Amino acid sequence: MAGFIPEEKLSEIKNASNLVDIVSEVVLLKRAGKDYWGLCPFHSEKTASFKVDPEKQIFFCFGCRTGGNVFTFVMKQENISFAEAVKTLAGRCGVEIPEKGLSKAQQREMGEKQSLVETNRFGMDFFRNMLASHSSGKNAREYLGSRQLQEKTINEFHIGYAPGGWDHLVGYLTSKKVPLKSAVQSGLVIAKQGGRGYYDRFRERIMFPIFNISEQVIGFGGRVMDDTLPKYINSPETEVFNKRSSLYGLNRAKKACRTNDSVFIVEGYFDVLSMHQAGIEHTVATLGTGLTQEHIRILKGFCRRFFLVYDSDEAGIKATERIVGALVKENVEARVVPLPGESDPDSFLLEKSPEEFMLLVSKSLGVMNFLLESAIRKYGLSAEGKIRIVTDLEAPLSSIDDSVKRGIYIREIAERIDLDEPSLLEKIRKAQERRGDGSIIQTKHQESTSDAFPIMEKTELRLEKKLVAMMLQFPVIIPQIKEKHLVEHFTDPMLQSIARLVFDYRGDPDGIVSEIIMCVGDKHMESVIAQLAVGDDAWDEKGGLKLIAQFQRRLFRQQKKPLINQIKAAEASNDPDLLEKLLKEKQAQSRNKEFSSF
Ligand SMILES: [Zn+2]
Structure with missing residues (x-):
């Protein structure tokens, strides 16, 4: 993987880049014990299953099972090649990479x-x-x-x-x-x-x-x-x-988004500038695409509360209708800030004070409520009006995948416009069927397909995994495993190669995990290493030796099995010579077992 970039350069860059800092730029991390947790930037989730281990300098997501070191993170996050990630990180920490150190293809791409x-x-x-x-x-x-x-x-x-x-x-x-x-x-x-x-x-x-x-x-x-x-x-x-994932002003707004745990999303360049001038620095603008799911993902890394500020009611309604499903799915608290008449944030702030703007913010409505109130204003609450309101809300309601949340919204709407709840539910269900995009049965992430190991795993595999995890988390035990030649008997080829990489590692034990990840060059394997290393088993010498003994006993039983069958066969076929030879072998194995248990 390292290719033409000298390994010591890679280590230098890796050591100079703090993974927690790098991840923090795009993910809101909270400290828990010695680790940091946040919402995974690589899949949709509501509770934090993305863990950063500052000691090992690795990350792992227990939801989508993506993991690796600082290079892996930058590659995935920015969707760039390894060489580009190296160069990006080198630039940030001031390490120079000799240009000729890169391969022709890497140079071209970069x-x-x-x-x-x-x-x-x-x-x-x-x-x-x-x-x-x-x-x-x-x-x-x-x-x-x-x-x-x-x-x-x-x-x-x-x-x-x-x-x-x-x-x-x-x-x-x-x-x-x-x-x-x-x-x-x-x-x-x-x-x-x-x-x-x-x-x-x-x-x-x-x-x-x-x-x-x-x-x-x-x-x-x-x-x-x-x-x-x-x-x-x-x-x-x-x-x-890429307009769908770029936001104007985010580079200048990101800090304020963190401090305020919120962001104002506006539509134009001048809106961003006026908001900044008014001291509301946590403001960004979309670039003519409207807010996309990618934007939401990116912004979620900085804050949890979104304020959508649109130029007019009509534009606001259309834009909100389109994005409601994604906002609810990404579990962000989104509100719509109503601006009076035809004004946009820029023209509003030209005449009014920032305080007056914040007053409007305090009157903002949640996205579904905003749509409901706009529809009521538009159609009134006559029988025909209610029918139109329900028709307008059908699409945004049916775009909400989460049935519990959808149910809550439906109940609120039914109450507000005094409508029979079950019939509204039924209407939305039908609308969802028409949508036919299977959004109801969509799974959040493909846990089973991207998992490193099948759920029903054999005891061998479980023990092999535990041994490798122990080596990564408790490197002092490595010589003991090496000298007992356990790895030669591994059934899983990937675990076997990881173990061999561990054996070959000569550097500082503290850096073992992220160093090994660097020389793997296989994304799946990187994730497996991170997954095994990120665990929190409290290893000690005694527990380590116990696990080694357990593995040896299992190995012994497996080797013994065919011998017992052979002995039975020899007895049945009346072959005393063979029987004697086999019994001797069995005795020798039992002696070995006693040794190896200690
Ligand atoms: Zn994930």
Whole structure:
């Protein structure tokens, strides 16, 4: 796995990166004893089954059985290759990796993503310069002033300006020797048809760079300063920019989200900026996709309470209807903040104080309640009105997988609009059948298929697992297991190879688990190692020797079995020579057993 990156470099990076810190960036961890627990970022869950062991520097999820060390975590979390994870972590802890240490393929893969974010960085610098000091940026500066954006905000969010004309950025990138091929890939410039040069995608627009949580520029949003359409254009989706999982402002909001255990989700760049200026820093914006399940997952790593702030009632209703199922499924507390009339957070805060905004927040409704009250306002409570209300709520209600929660909502709705509960239940059940997506029988995670071992396991396998777990958790016992040659008799090939890796390990016993995980190169095996290592059995010498003896006894019984059958056969066939030979063997085995028990 380590490939061309020298092993000591990998260890250096691993030792310098604290897994708890890295995981904490995306998962809300709580300390319990010596370990940390949180909600798994890799599957949907309501109670924390994701454990980080700070001593062994490994993680393991008891729900989806994903586990590994700091490299495994970064690879899975950011969906990147091993080489990229190494480079990311190296960058963060200041360890230099010699470039030639990477294989050609690794360099190429890393090169693409790396060059995309680097090109974007150059683009951002250019737009910043244009806004700050160039004559063509004068209008843009005035425009931002008219929207009451402070200098501090403009700088913190690295806002810039793309001038008019067709090739200012092309010229700048060329002068900086940025390959135009990656500028095309990033979407900053567009190749003219017939290979006759390039032109700038963003022209005469205010430029909002979009960062990921590692502060890399992954894309841009560009807004016109008048009523020209389209009002906004975004960078196209690239290897590093995915709108369904990117949130504008999260890099600057994440800390405040933690402190407040809540987040405001708005729709536009200016909304984020105004909220920040008003001191409500735990605010992010979606990028024209609406809130997605991916967004919810990401935000859940920072806080549990979500406030959805929409531009208008109608837009809010549509957006909330779509996401209700996912919000309930992810078990976040989501409320909708009602803004008066046609205002959005930006225009509201232009006229009103942050305190007045927080007053609205205190009046926010839970998502289902918001939909219900909106429908009541719209249709009234006449008989026809009630029918329409129920029709409107059918889809969001039937998108809630959890039948208990769905039942609670249905009861509340039935009470509020004075309707017979069983008939409402029946209607929703039918709607769910029509949906036909099997959401009722959907399982939360594929425990049985991704489990390392079948549920009904044989005693051999159980003992082998326990032995390997003991070696990983209590390394002083390793020589005892090695000298008794127990591993040679393992029936499970994976456990056998893990045990052999343990034997070959020469480093510091404290680092054994995460070091071994590093040289495995198989995701399943990594998870198995983490699973075995993360257990909390209080091993000591006595208990260790007892387990070894137990394994030996079992081994002995197994070897003995065929001998007994042979003896019986020899008796039956009247073969005294053979019988004598076999009995001698049996005696020898019994003596061995006495030795090996101690
Ligand atoms: Zn999980």
